[in-house]
Amino acid sequence: MSTDQLKIQAATAALEYIKKFDYKIDLGVGTGSTVNELIALLPSVRHHIDAVVSSSEESTKRLEALEFNVKELNQTGDLTLYIDGADECDGHNRLIKGGGGALTREKIIAASSRQFICIVDQTKMVDVLGKFPLPVEVIPMARSYVARQMVKLGGQPIYRDGFVTDNDNQIIDVHNLKILDPVKLESKINQIPGVITNGLFALRKADLTLVAQKSGEIIKQ
Numbered sequence: 001m002s003t004d005q006l007k008i009q010a011a012t013a014a015l016e017y018i019k020k021f022d023y024k025i026d027l028g029v030g031t032g033s034t035v036n037e038l039i040a041l042l043p044s045v046r047h048h049i050d051a052v053v054s055s056s057e058e059s060t061k062r063l064e065a066l067e068f069n070v071k072e073l074n075q076t077g078d079l080t081l082y083i084d085g086a087d088e089c090d091g092h093n094r095l096i097k098g099g100g101g102a103l104t105r106e107k108i109i110a111a112s113s114r115q116f117i118c119i120v121d122q123t124k125m126v127d128v129l130g131k132f133p134l135p136v137e138v139i140p141m142a143r144s145y146v147a148r149q150m151v152k153l154g155g156q157p158i159y160r161d162g163f164v165t166d167n168d169n170q171i172i173d174v175h176n177l178k179i180l181d182p183v184k185l186e187s188k189i190n191q192i193p194g195v196i197t198n199g200l201f202a203l204r205k206a207d208l209t210l211v212a213q214k215s216g217e218i219i220k221q
């Protein structure tokens with residue numbers, strides 16, 4: 001099974017969790033190629049959805065093209081359910097996100113959602129987070145300062161050159177971190193002046209991860 005087919009499989013499995021509600025929900029929708037498959041499938045469960053809050057301009061464009069009612073988070077209050085992909089997931093549903101650069105809005109939506117379901121394929125599963133470079137969104141003037149602090153934490157920061165987030169900030173990708181205590185590291189990086197968000201989702205992790213397997217099975221963890 002190709003990676004694309006695995007993404008479709010994970011996205012299809014998530015639809016069941018939208019269908020479970022017997023009322024129309026406010027749905028948080030993430031960003032990335034796995035979520036793009038979910039968005040393409042969402043019209044089939046349209047009658048379960050009242051409004052959608054999106055984590056990026058890209059997802060908003062796709063949702064609006066399908067005529068979903070895309071609202072700002074400030075208009076909805078807490079969301080019933082948030083569905084998003086991840087770059088890495090460990091055995092405790094702690095994640096690295098932000099490969100697509102939407103980590104800040106994703107973290108806000110995750111925090112404001114009663115349930116967070118992560119959809120990944122088996123290639124994203126790891127024992128210890130950190131093989132995927134950890135994205136850190138920074139205020140532009142703080143970039144070099146934050147990079148130096150990342151070196152002190154044992155990482156190798158690389159500026160994502162030419163990339164500007166939807167919030168007009170920059171991203172540093174921190175390589176070679178072996179993240180044994182994701183909650184502690186997430187909090188520590190959050191304390192550095194100039195950091196907007198880091199891509200560790202451990203303080204607010206996924207409630208459920210749907211992992212598409214090459215065998216065709218979906219593992220729920």
Ligand code: 5RP
Nearest residue numbers: 032033034085098099100102
């Ligand atoms: C975007 C993200 C995505 O969820 C993550 O990068 C996974 O993307 P994909 O489904 O394309 O592998 O965090 O900021």
